[in-house]
Amino acid sequence: MIILMIIGMSLATMLPRVIPAFIIEKMQFRPWINKWLSAIPYAALGALIFPGIMSVKPDEPHHGIIGGLVAIVLAYLGLNVILVVLGAILTVFLLSF
Template structure:
């Protein structure tokens, strides 16, 4: 069953790679397609900012902190860890 699931997952990803290997895309289309993962990630994360159980302001604060870390050039792991630690510290501070 595992081998079957692996084949079903691998084959649809391999076919376009092999079929379009020699295809040269225009520069504009290549630049657009390089940004698709970031756009999809943003579309997945952004609604979570407003529907966080702790409150929308908490979500907005987290998004703002993550944006600030990102703007300063921190790596993804630093952005995530820094945001979590900052919001955890703020939650502890304001609950006292």
């Protein structure tokens, strides 16, 4: 009985996440919508990371601000989101020495 409940809960969680991926793949959007949708990962990343930027090192807040500026520049250059995050982390790491 417990196994059936686990399978049911996993399906209830998985289906709403998987179905939109198949639906959106077949849809064609206007170019301005595609441009707006491509900005969403960077906007979400900014909303999640900004509080951390301000509190990287409480006694030296300029480390986080410089790391955030590096992330902005890398994102503006169009790098992959993972490379943007790694660049900011590396900058703060190097400034901490």
